[in-house]
Amino acid sequence: MKKIERSVLYHIVWSKPMIHAGPELGVSGTGLKKICQRHEIPIPPQGWWAKLAAGYKLTRPSLPIATAPSLERVTIGSRRYLAEGGTGPVTPRVNCSTIVPEAKPLALPAWIERTEAALRARRPDEQGIVRLKRKSAPRVSISADSIDRLTRFLSGFDVAIGEQGWKLESSDEGLCVLVGLEPVAFAIEDRLSRKLHQPTAAEMAEQARRKRLGYSFLSDTPWPKYDHAASGEMAFIVQGSVNDGLRRKWGDTSRRRLEHALPSIIESFAEHAAAQITEREHWAERKRRWDEQAARRRLEEEERRLNQTRLKVAEDVDGVLGQIAMLGRVIDHISGLVDIPDELAAYQSWCDHQQQELHGQVSGRGLVNRMIRAGVLKSTL
Structure with a gap:
């Protein structure tokens, strides 16, 4: 984790593109942009470096005075840290050596057995999807044919989080991974395939009836444009913040299956835990400043x-x-x-x-x- 002066970071972001400056500081270009916004540091607009390379004479804005003294010191650190109690020093990058077994293990952890039993007891919906939403189970929306595959993936996932020393915890968002003391929720879903709807005889008859009666307030096509159905392609989603610039979703592709992404998924939990802590601390600081301003306004009004x-x-x-x-x-x-x-x-x-x-x-x-x-x-x- 690095601590630098606000003025130093201002000169860095105006000396080179953020896509290059960010990795040098241990964050992504998007992450560096958000850090600058939080610390009220102006950043180069889109097209700035292209115009500069083309010979345009451009004038960069000056660094404004910060609205709070706390903004003068900027903390930049890799998001790959986890803390006992929510904050702490940077820890080494997680290393996942677990692979998903090719066959269903004979003995499964209790939470996976409960998840599998609950999914098999449910009836698929019209799209062929079985959905599970419980505090003590992960959020799941998959096809009935993928339950065995899900069980194998979760068994590898359970071993991998145990390898990191993490635990599972029930929550309103479903089962979470407890990274240190920071819960990170996740979900597994089946990607839906889409194809043009082929109208049935009953739908065609309904269309003819509407045209005959002149129901102008009703559509002439009483059927959906597309049909959606389970594709059998699984995707894993880390339900972290959507504004932290981190990857949140992995799935089957033409080159590799979801199972091969397990190390990347495990690594992302440490990153998302760190991002959640950072975001919570950021909003806590902003709330503290808002409360101070509100208290000052109340005193002035009194x-x-x-x-x-x-x-x-x-x-x-x-x-x-x-x-x-x-x-x-x-x-x-x-x-x-x-x-x-x-x-x-x-x-x-x-x-x-x-x-x-x-x-x-x-x-x-x-x-x-x-x-x-x-x-x-x-x-x-």
Whole structure:
């Protein structure tokens, strides 16, 4: 695993095509592109190197400032690592020496016996496919004629994962391979063959009836364009992330059968486990940054509302002070009169009482109580 500065990686990807730079760093060109995107590093657009070779004068964009300090250090490592606990140092490339037996073994592991029994107990669908979807069995969709072959392949697969020290674990995605502590799900399916549908006599009669009645809202061909059926060609699928650039599917070809791809399949489990860990850590980091930004926005919003409340309290206090000053002027005016009738004296007394009450509202304790009611301060009681 390599750790380099973001600026160094920027100069690397602009010095040579990613298809060459990636393998030198231990990843694919696609993987290097995704690393650059995660670390906000601009990459050459499509056709950049061809234009450069043709003599065009091109200007590369400058490296923008990273939005987070954590993006300044880039970790680039081969995906071929597995960790106790999900993260850890790079381990050597897995080495699978197991081959698929040509004959069904006399003794099979319990999980393979359960899988075979469940498949034989099921009835094939209209395409000739037998499907199995259980927590304690791999996801399987194969033809009934391929069950024996599947059993032989799974027996070799079981020996191969045991050779790596891995185990099997039940999950909602079906049976998974536990690489270290990282579960990687898989599935086995039969490739469907496709051929043009040959309409039956009943379908032809239905077509004639529709044309005769003029059913314009219905198709003139009441049958599917193609028929799909089991081909007998098996394919193995690692159900890892679809965005990590890793190979996920192996199958029968004109040159070799699926059984010969077992070493490559076993190797891919270590790669997919590493990719899953990397992707999970990436999204955990992004979630942490999102949470920090959300928390910062909440604090800013709370501060804004608090300031608005403080201003409202200040406006209210200013209004009370204005009333106190007004009442004081009225009291002084009445006191300056030569002849004060009893009614005016009573009013002066009321103004004085009212002024005292208002003074109490904006005194030390009264002002604190007002701020507590407004939410500017918290009560200590």
